[in-house]
Amino acid sequence: MHDHEYDLIVIGGGINGAGIASDAALRGLRVALLEAKDFGGATSSASSKLIHGGLRYLEQYEFRLVREALAEREILMAKAPHLITPMRFRLPHRPQLRPAWMIRIGLFLYDHLAKRQQLSRSRAIRFDRHDGPLLHEIRRGFEYADGWVDDARLVLANVQSVAERGGSVWNYCRCQSAFRQGTYWQVEAFDERRELGFELRAKALVNAAGPWVNQVFDEQLKQRSPRAIRLIQGSHIVVPRIHREPYAYILQNDDQRIVFVIPYQQKYSLVGTTDVEFQGDPRHVHVSDQEVNYLIGVVNAHFKHNLRLDDVLWSYSGVRPLCADESGVPQAITRDYTIELDEDPKLPLLSVFGGKLTTYRKLAETAVDRLAPYFESCPASRSRTDVLPGGDCDPDTLSPLLHQDYPFLTSAQASRIAHAYGSRARLWLRQAKQRSDLGQWFGDDLSQAEIDYLVTNEWAYQSEDILWRRTKLGLVMSESQQLALNAYLSQSQLNAYQNKTA
Ligand SMILES: Cc1cc2nc3c(=O)[nH]c(=O)nc-3n(C[C@H](O)[C@H](O)[C@H](O)COP(=O)(O)OP(=O)(O)OC[C@H]3O[C@@H](n4cnc5c(N)ncnc54)[C@H](O)[C@@H]3O)c2cc1C
Missing domain, CATH: 3.50.50.60 (FAD/NAD(P)-binding domain)
Structure with a gap:
């Protein structure tokens, strides 16, 4: 003790x-x-990964929450520009669900409730002018901006x-x-x-x-x-990229809920979420067949691309700890x-x-x-302006520089590293001249140097900590590569223990 x-x-x-x-x-x-x-x-790693005001909360008159969240969006984008990136959202119009005037008012408030410096304003758009990914009958819609975040x-x-x-x-x-x-x-x-x-x-x-x-x-x-509190489960599925456009889509469903379809790691789309009352230990939450079918159904009601059950490559669920109020349906809490x-x-x-x-x-x-x-002494907060570790750089400038300085990295790999580590990337890339300078590789993207950095500087312990949170490479690594990572971590822990006790 x-x-x-x-x-x-x-x-x-x-x-x-x-x-x-x-x-x-x-x-x-x-x-x-x-x-x-x-x-x-x-x-905190099972979210939709949005830094957003929450357009739909306006419908519930949550003006305080939306104003605060919109203001925070700007602050957080400056605190962690490597982890939070602007993203444009397209909202197909479904007049039977919400009239256009209502959405226009909502978007006007969204644009003006808080100061907006980094994100562009909303606008009405037409989908029938180009051969887009949506079903032909969806002709009109709106576009607005929010932030995407690497939550973990x-x-x-x-x-x-x-x-x-x-x-x-x-x-x-x-x-x-x-x-x-x-x-x-x-x-x-x-x-x-x-x-x-x-x-x-x-x-x-x-x-x-x-x-x-x-x-x-x-x-x-x-x-x-x-x-x-009320525990409300929310699940997401990851599927091969539904469309190649650089936009996220926000889809309105007949049950008045909304579902996001978000570009994820270049090759994938992230689809979510659900709102289901949850009982039991939140550690054991997992996606149900009903939720998967629900999400697929919403996507297929909007996109030309027909999503099937066997397209689902990965899923995750989380439990929202919401303040209990009088709301009947989970999405209204x-x-x-x-x-x-x-x-x-x-x-x-x-x-x-x-x-x-x-x-x-x-x-x-x-x-x-x-x-x-x-406390005897507790000065005012500095978190509004304090930049988070790695955030003192622009990832879009850093990414080509990494590609140039470490030519063995593909531009996609350089971009992943710039966004994950920001200005800290070179702490583990060091003076590497070729791939082998980063030690053993576990698949195309994960090197021993990165793993060692994550263990030493980011408290990674198990392979899941690395695969699903510190990197999101679990999606692209085979079972045997994941097993090799497990074995490497166990051996490093054993070595560390033996060095300590020697
Ligand atoms: C499906 C879904 C989508 C969401 N999407 C968004 C979004 O897009 N944007 C957004 O802004 N928000 C979103 N949220 C909300 C956001 O994710 C949560 O509000 C936030 O992550 C809650 O963080 P937390 O720290 O309170 O809880 P958690 O992240 O759950 O952290 C609580 C921690 O406490 C630990 N703990 C419990 N007991 C003990 C103990 N005895 N000793 C030590 N540790 C303990 C747990 O292990 C856990 O890690 C979403 C939530 C869900 C579920």
Whole structure:
């Protein structure tokens, strides 16, 4: 057992926990971040990957949420230009579902609710003037802009920013219990890798366990939660690219829901999402046949390309932890967040309910502002202007430079690396002159040098951490290449252990 003392301990290394830890570390607080599994391994890597205002929330009169999210869109694009890229969305018009005037008003508000510097304004378009991918009867529509994000890497960039400011960050370390003792919060954690328990203490505690927020209240804090949440499953499928246009499509379905079709990794389309009430442990969420059929049905009602069940190459599901409200249907439940502060005179507990990737920074700023009076010194937040690790470059300038400096990389590979690592790319590409300088290769795209960097600098532990979160190369790697990666990681862990004990 060993002791660690902090100002603030954060339970949960999803986007909200990582964002709060990062905001606090930027203000000079001593921070610890505990994540039970992998950073960003739960809801925060199972999203539609959009940094967006949420056009459809206007229909539910969520003006506050949309205004905040639209403003955050601009801030986040400047904080992490490598991870967040502008994307144009096309909205086919279906007059029987929503009249054109209603969409026009919605888009006008979307354009004007917050300052917009980097993204272009919306416009009406006609589809019948060119031979596009949509069914011939769809003739009119609209186009607007939002942001696309590498969600898991956005979490990791926040975790890196905590570590780089002296914070302690642990993945695969679960908070087992937390209680007030004397002048501290006493926290017991269990390190799954080393099979070792350890203790930490702090003046303030944050419960940012996402869908597990109330489980943490019940099991770790042994307190009643001040709020109810509703768990709503959402699933996505990945299929071969449905169309070659550089746009995402936002499709309106007869049930009043919308489904996105988003270009994904050059060769694929990402289709989602669903809204299904969820019961059980969110760790075991998985896509159902019904959801897959639903998503295929919506695509086929709009595109000439006929999608079939065996086109589905991959799928993923996540559970939204939404603040329970009176809404009957899952899609109508608010996506806004609530922060609850249990105002103990000395040892505060702050809990996060709900939220979106898009609003994580503002949520984090608000959370640490609420905790600030408890600390001797806690300056104002700097997260609005602080650039996330790797974000101090333009990926579209970097990408051709990498292709030029490392000619053995294809332009697609250079682009992937520029967008994933930004200005940090050369930390593992180093002086490589040829492919073999990057060590063993696991398929065309993943090198030993990249894996070693991810293990040493981004807390990668298992092959899934690398395949599905830090890179998204799981989609293009064969089973045998994935097994070879597993074997390599196990051997490196063994070597590290033997070096330590020698
Ligand atoms: C299908 C879907 C699509 C979405 N699309 C978008 C989108 O396009 N844009 C957008 O802005 N938002 C989107 N969202 C919402 C967004 O993904 C979530 O709001 C956000 O990821 C929630 O983050 P979180 O940190 O609260 O939760 P999580 O990411 O789930 O993190 C909570 C973490 O707490 C950890 N934890 C739990 N118990 C413990 C414990 N005892 N000790 C230590 N750690 C613990 C968990 O392992 C988990 O990693 C989407 C959500 C879903 C489900």
